[in-house]
Amino acid sequence: MGTEEGRKADSAKSFYPSEEEIERWMSNAFDMAKDALENGEVPVGCLMVYDDQVVGKGRNEVNETKNATRHAEMVALDQLRDWCRRGNLDASSVCERTALYVTVEPCIMCAAALRLLNIPVVVYGCRNERFGGCGSVLDVSSADLPQTGTTFKCVSGHRAEEAVEMLKTFYKQENPNAPKPKTRKE
Amino acid sequence: MEPQTKRWKGSVCDSDSWVAYPVLSDEQSQDVELIKAFAAPIVNKKETSRLLRELSTLYPLNGLQHIKRVRAVREKGSPHPLEVLVCLVSDAPDTKVINIDSLLPSDGVRRDGLGEPFVVKVPARPPLTRPQFELASKHWPTSFHEDKQVTVALRGELFSPPQKARMHMYMTSALTAAQAGKELGMEAVGAVVVDPATERIVAVGHDCRGDHPLHHAAMVCIDLVAQSQGGGRYSFDRYPACGFTSPTSDPFQSAPGSEASPQPYICTGYDLYVTREPCVMCAMALVHSRIGRVFYGTASADGAVGTRYKIHSQKDLNHHFEVYKGVLGKQCEDLNGLGHHIKRERVQQSR
Ligand SMILES: [Zn+2]
Ligand SMILES: [Zn+2]
Numbered sequence: 001m002g003t004e005e006g007r008k009a010d011s012a013k014s015f016y017p018s019e020e021e022i023e024r025w026m027s028n029a030f031d032m033a034k035d036a037l038e039n040g041e042v043p044v045g046c047l048m049v050y051d052d053q054v055v056g057k058g059r060n061e062v063n064e065t066k067n068a069t070r071h072a073e074m075v076a077l078d079q080l081r082d083w084c085r086r087g088n089l090d091a092s093s094v095c096e097r098t099a100l101y102v103t104v105e106p107c108i109m110c111a112a113a114l115r116l117l118n119i120p121v122v123v124y125g126c127r128n129e130r131f132g133g134c135g136s137v138l139d140v141s142s143a144d145l146p147q148t149g150t151t152f153k154c155v156s157g158h159r160a161e162e163a164v165e166m167l168k169t170f171y172k173q174e175n176p177n178a179p180k181p182k183t184r185k186e
Numbered sequence: 187m188e189p190q191t192k193r194w195k196g197s198v199c200d201s202d203s204w205v206a207y208p209v210l211s212d213e214q215s216q217d218v219e220l221i222k223a224f225a226a227p228i229v230n231k232k233e234t235s236r237l238l239r240e241l242s243t244l245y246p247l248n249g250l251q252h253i254k255r256v257r258a259v260r261e262k263g264s265p266h267p268l269e270v271l272v273c274l275v276s277d278a279p280d281t282k283v284i285n286i287d288s289l290l291p292s293d294g295v296r297r298d299g300l301g302e303p304f305v306v307k308v309p310a311r312p313p314l315t316r317p318q319f320e321l322a323s324k325h326w327p328t329s330f331h332e333d334k335q336v337t338v339a340l341r342g343e344l345f346s347p348p349q350k351a352r353m354h355m356y357m358t359s360a361l362t363a364a365q366a367g368k369e370l371g372m373e374a375v376g377a378v379v380v381d382p383a384t385e386r387i388v389a390v391g392h393d394c395r396g397d398h399p400l401h402h403a404a405m406v407c408i409d410l411v412a413q414s415q416g417g418g419r420y421s422f423d424r425y426p427a428c429g430f431t432s433p434t435s436d437p438f439q440s441a442p443g444s445e446a447s448p449q450p451y452i453c454t455g456y457d458l459y460v461t462r463e464p465c466v467m468c469a470m471a472l473v474h475s476r477i478g479r480v481f482y483g484t485a486s487a488d489g490a491v492g493t494r495y496k497i498h499s500q501k502d503l504n505h506h507f508e509v510y511k512g513v514l515g516k517q518c519e520d521l522n523g524l525g526h527h528i529k530r531e532r533v534q535q536s537r
Contacts, residue, residue: 066417067409068452068474074400078419081398092399108497109470113400116467130504133470137502138495140466147488148465 015120016153017049017099022123025049025101026158030125032059033103033166040173043166046072046102048080048119050094056080073102073110077117095119103163105156108133111140115149123155125163201354204516205342206481209492209509211499214314214336218321220307222275226286226300227266228256233299237270240295245273252312254327271326272303315340339510356380356459357483357514359390364403364461364521366427367392374521376427377403377460379411379453382478388414388456389430394422404460404468408475411453453477461518463489463511469497472507479508483518 017025025047032045036059048056058076062068080098084091095117100106103125106114111133114122122134122141133140134154142151228234238255247253256270272289281288290297309322312329316337319330338344345353356378364376375393380386391406401420406428412418414430422428450456453475461483464472469490472480480491480498490497491509498507 061419064417065412065419066415066452067412067419068476069405069408069471070419077400107470107474109467109474112465112467112470116399130502131470133466137500138466138497143494145466145488145494147486148467 015097015099017121017123017155021049021099022101022155022158025099026103026123026125028054029101029103030159030162032057033163036060037166037170042072043170044072044102044104046076046100048076048098048100050080050098055083055094055098069109071107071110073100073106074113076100077113092118099123103159104128104167105132105134105136107131108138108140112148114152115140115145118150119152120150121153121155123158125156125158126160126167127156201347201350204354204512204514206345206350206353206510206513207342208336208339208344209496209498209511210315210336210340211496214318218313218318218325219310220325221310222305223308223326224272224275224278224284224289224303225257225269225306226272226303227259228268228270228299229266229301230299231267234268234270237295237299241270241272244290244294245277247271247274250274250308250310252329253308254329257327266301270300271306271308272300275305344510352385353459353481353513356387356457357461357481357518359387360403360459360461360483361514361517361521363390363392363427367394367403367425368521370396370425372396375403375461377407377458379407380457380459381450381455382457383455387431391422391428392425394425394428400467402465402468404458404464405471407458407460408453408471411456411475415450415452451476457481459513461514461521462486463491463493466490466495466497469495473497473503473505476505477507479510481510481513483511483513483515483521485511 029045029047032047033043036045037043042060044060046058047054056076056079058072058074058079060072061070061075080094081091084094098119099121100114100119101123105124105126105128106122107128108131124134127136129136131137134156135141141154228237234256242255247255253271256268259267259269278284278289284303286297286300286303289303306326308326309328313319313322316332317340319328322328335344360376360378362376363378364374367376368374373393373395377391378387379389381388389407389410391403391410393403394401394406406422409418409420410422410428410430414432453472455478457479458472458477459481463482463484463486464480465486465488482491485493488494492511497503498509
């Protein structure tokens with residue numbers, strides 16, 4: 001029991017992606033976002049990495065499900081759970097050692113969901129001025145919310161301008177009158 | 187699914203046992219902030235309009251348009267009938283001795299008719315609610331553009347007895363669902379989505395997080411609403427207390443491909459009744475889903491529509507909704523005796 005607790009605390013402390021890992025997985029996430037943009041979808045790329053393998057890969061599926069909560073992160077979290085089920089692994093202990101790589105800051109809802117699943121690290125590209133839950137609108141990632149899982153670390157700003165450009169392009173073609181997403185450098 | 191409304195017909199509806207109060211924004215519910223100003227008696231009433239004109243040129247009260255410049259003296263037997271605001275203390279010239287001469291430069295305002303200044307406190311912001319207005323007015327006369335609905339809601343009188351009877355019925359369905367979930371080992375939380383235009387229950391759900399850690403009652407209901415519109419992502423078939431009714435009972439509307447009347451779009455215009463205050467995830471999911479109003483029974487420790495955040499009135503977000511709490515509050519609180527315990531513990535910790 002005591003050793004179990006110790007191991008957990010230990011892994012949370014040491015669990016931090018290296019520069020190479022960030023470079024590699026974010027490049028993967030950006031490819032997904034580009035692909036989404038080319039197919040007229042919200043250009044957000046998102047993947048969950050556990051033990052050096054992709055266990056969830058999400059894209060926004062709000063339109064096809066008519067469920068406004070089906071953001072890329074929520075989709076990826078469900079894929080992670082499916083992956084655990086197939087491999088007969090305990091999803092909650094996998095989550096504790098999984099990093100999320102996403103081109104845009106998770107929204108308030110997704111940030112709270114990541115907490116509820118005890119995801120320890122989120123690496124993201126640009127800020128999300130409209131809905132961001134890691135500081136832009138609210139800081140859910142680090143807030144003192146004892147009933148809402150655990151806080152997570154954020155690594156932000158990786159290829160931020162590129163991520164913003166993709167969003168701008170998308171919103172321009174989506175609705176020429178829509179306000180452009182604000183850009184802000186980290 | 188059979189809506190559970192039938193069961194409650196004819197039963198004694200004790201909707202007098204609770205009151206639904208609005209959960210207002212921070213701006214609407216915060217204390218009245220006061221700032222210091224110099225006022226002076228108008229000893230000669232005939233000079234009033236000249237003094238007002240000259241003072242507002244010399245010391246315009248920028249951003250304080252809600253404040254009335256002159257007030258009548260309330261005390262009987264006062265030697266002067268009126269008092270005027272000269273300037274904010276922060277706008278006064280920096281002198282050691284404050285008297286009327288130091289406040290008024292010789293060429294700006296003729297001090298005829300003015301007595302010696304004294305410090306008063308005036309409200310820094312326009313009052314948004316009647317309680318704020320009443321507090322502010324105790325300090326200095328203030329104008330108030332009243333939102334009658336907010337005033338009535340704060341008195342707990344917004345909903346008529348027939349409306350309350352329906353709200354009672356909807357929350358009772360949520361309580362029944364919560365109980366069903368609890369018996370399956372889930373957290374005792376239930377929720378119901380209602381279309382207020384037709385007064386029909388669209389979806390009923392309960393917490394299913396034994397199955398999936400994100401399947402809180404509100405999230406379950408959001409997916410059930412999606413299913414009622416031909417979408418959805420999950421199956422809740424194995425939970426008999428979770429279900430939905432399709433919005434189209436009208437034969438003209440249900441014709442395939444018919445676009446005669448607007449189709450329901452996510453939760454636009456719908457009401458959610460939920461036994462306890464939604465968490466951050468659920469509250470933001472309701473923003474994304476464009477919910478119309480949320481009614482909850484009892485607060486929760488990390489609640490995001492009143493307790494820890496007010497996501498329904500959060501600035502910068504593109505959708506806001508009304509929130510009312512206290513619907514069947516006692517029954518909702520009794521659902522989870524543990525919740526009460528946690529709340530008490532938190533209060534103690536934070537001291
Ligand atoms: Zn999101
Ligand atoms: Zn929730």
